[in-house]
Amino acid sequence: MAIIQIVPPVPGILYLSPTPGAALFKQPGDAVAAGETVALVEVMKSFLPVEAEAAGTFVRYLVDNEANVEPDQAVCEIEG
Amino acid sequence: MSTGISKLLIANRGEIAVRIIRAARELGIATVQVVSTADHDMLAARMADQVIEIGPAPATKSYLNVERVLAALAESGADAVHPGYGFLSENAAFARAVAAAGAVFVGPSPETIEQMGDKANARLSAIKAGVPVVPGSDGRIETIEVAFDVAATIGYPVMIKAAAGGGGRGIRIVRSQEELDQALQAARAEALAGFGDGGVYIEAYIENARHIEVQILGDGETFVHLHERECSIQRRRQKVWEEAPAAMLPADLRAELCASAVRLAASVGYSGAGTLEYLYDAHRNAFYFIEMNTRIQVEHPVTEMISGIDIVREMLLIAGGAKLGLRQEDIRINGHAIEIRINAEDPSRSFFPSPGRIEEIVVPEGSGLRFDTGIYAGYTVPAFYDSLLGKLVAWGQDRPAAIERLKQALDATFVGPKPTTLSLHRMLVRDPDVISGAVSTQWLEDWIARAPRFGQPTS
Incomplete structure (x- = not known):
């Protein structure tokens, strides 16, 4: 079982829930399907989904909600 | 040309901040540019007479943060604020706070911003001033007879819209009287299922607007x-x-x-x-x-x-x-x-x-x-x-x-x-x-x- 790190398609502000105050997209131990949205990244007022590239089990987020994510920075881990 | 303004704070960024600084400079007005931590290099910051940092990169923590902008206003001693577009430009509370701080908000009064910024209020103001608005029913349509009358007055095509809908959802286009009865029933059922409220109203459908x-x-x-x-x-x-x-x-x-x-x-x-x-x-x-x-x-x-x-x-x-x-x-x-x-x-x-x-x-x-x-x-x-x-x-x-x-x-x-x-x-x-x-x-x-x-x- 390998740990997969998920990197957003673009740098920006990361949101861990679909709307402010809502439950997080994923909790540790949750099943994750390939292509499933695990976070949102806001760039230039657009909200883009951060999708899991492979199926697996959600391990943890690596950044806080509303964190500013740099290019190539991983935001969560999935055990696949 | 002299104006009543001697120092202008620009509560915006990007190209419009540059545009405002140029106009102010032509009038002999000194300029203060507020910036987030991400914007120290922007052109307006390089041009302005004074730059004040107002917070972190996300706009909610800087350009949209009324307290931070007001603190910059006080610190700079500017006697006017130009809000540009977006951000706080149509925020009546901000306009009011600028006035309360003893400065001029470059724009209409807070009351006008409130009156015209609210779509329903603006529509009423337009009707009172004899300005045409998109024709429609006065509120909800209760019976098919009323629907026939309203649609005939407006002229087809019309839209049946869910009163509780929004963002383009809960809309049906009706092109002739023959379609109206069935469309009205379907729209009501959809509105009830989709929004928990079966209320609908009718508006002119403007094709190729x-x-x-x-x-x-x-x-x-x-x-x-x-x-x-x-x-x-x-x-x-x-x-x-x-x-x-x-x-x-x-x-x-x-x-x-x-x-x-x-x-x-x-x-x-x-x-x-x-x-x-x-x-x-x-x-x-x-x-x-x-x-x-x-x-x-x-x-x-x-x-x-x-x-x-x-x-x-x-x-x-x-x-x-x-x-x-x-x-x-x-x-x-x-x-x-x-x-x-x-x-x-x-x-x-x-x-x-x-x-x-x-x-x-x-x-x-x-x-x-x-x-x-x-x-x-x-x-x-x-x-x-x-x-x-x-x-x-x-x-x-x-x-x-x-x-x-x-x-x-x-x-x-x-x-x-x-x-x-x-x-x-x-x-x-x-x-x-x-x-x-x-x-x-x-x-x-x-x-x-x-x-x-x-x-x-x-x-």
């Missing part, structure tokens, strides 16, 4: 219009190409439209620059007021190009207490102007945002051309704000001449290496529908859906 807007100026006592603009070429309700005047509008209707805008501005005692937005229905040959923007607009340069009036300068003069120095009969339409928005988006990848470093920027200069921007070679476009990089404006003695000049200018413009919407505009300027003016607010999205291919993503 065109977006027309009128620029007005007022000092609270005197009100003028600076003619109209057409901004029908939009993507996801964002304008991408704007013109002045609206070339396809019949002359008598244009006069009526502009007069209606002045009437509405006068009825609320408007002070400052504002824009009244309308939909034009070519099928019914009628225009309908939809909303008012109580601020400067992105596309104001096309109006400046055909009228010779500096709108931001007029805003500053009015805010400083001067009486409007323009007379309606002197405000004439000279030629035609087109503005295109160069955005940091990749048209070949569904307009994916493309922030990052600008290595090179080449924009042609010459007669009839204008470029408003907040970027320069070596500047890194931050990912936190909107994608507008600059506005290229071409003027010609008539619309074909403006299109030709725009085409030449677009072919000589380079912004890179990141993709921009320049490739989209190079295609639009050659499109037969654009050239003949056969567009509507839906046109660009349909065009994109069937567009063959965009040019090189980096062009």
Whole structure:
């Protein structure tokens, strides 16, 4: 079982829930399907989904909600 | 020219901040630019007499943070605030707080912002001023008999809309009386299932609507219009190409439209620059007021190009207490102007945002051309704000001449290496529908859906 790190398609502000105050997209131990949205990244007022590239089990987020994510920075881990 | 303002704080960023600083400087007004931590390098920050940092990069923590902007106002000793567009520009509470701090808000009164900023209130104000609004039922439709009467009065096609709907959901289009009964029942059932409320109302359905807007100026006592603009070429309700005047509008209707805008501005005692937005229905040959923007607009340069009036300068003069120095009969339409928005988006990848470093920027200069921007070679476009990089404006003695000049200018413009919407505009300027003016607010999205291919993503 390998740990997969998920990197957003673009740098920006990361949101861990679909709307402010809502439950997080994923909790540790949750099943994750390939292509499933695990976070949102806001760039230039657009909200883009951060999708899991492979199926697996959600391990943890690596950044806080509303964190500013740099290019190539991983935001969560999935055990696949 | 002296004004009542000696030091102006610019509560905005990007190209409009640059635009405001230029107008202020011409009037001998000192400038204070507020910046987030991400914006120290932007052009406006380099130009302003003074720069004050107001918080972290996300706009909610800086440009939208009323307390931080007010603290900067106090620290700077500025006696006026220009809010630009977006951010706090239509925030009545902010306008009120600026006044309470003893400074001038460059814009209308907080009461006017509240009255015209609320869509339902603005619609009532328009009806009172005798300005046409999209015809519809007075509230909910309870019986099929009422529905028949309303639809017959408005004329088909009509829309049945869910009272609790929004954002384009819960809408049914009905093209004839034969369809109405069944559509009404279906719409009610859908509304109940979708929104938990079966209430519906009827509105005229405007096919191939065109977006027309009128620029007005007022000092609270005197009100003028600076003619109209057409901004029908939009993507996801964002304008991408704007013109002045609206070339396809019949002359008598244009006069009526502009007069209606002045009437509405006068009825609320408007002070400052504002824009009244309308939909034009070519099928019914009628225009309908939809909303008012109580601020400067992105596309104001096309109006400046055909009228010779500096709108931001007029805003500053009015805010400083001067009486409007323009007379309606002197405000004439000279030629035609087109503005295109160069955005940091990749048209070949569904307009994916493309922030990052600008290595090179080449924009042609010459007669009839204008470029408003907040970027320069070596500047890194931050990912936190909107994608507008600059506005290229071409003027010609008539619309074909403006299109030709725009085409030449677009072919000589380079912004890179990141993709921009320049490739989209190079295609639009050659499109037969654009050239003949056969567009509507839906046109660009349909065009994109069937567009063959965009040019090189980096062009």
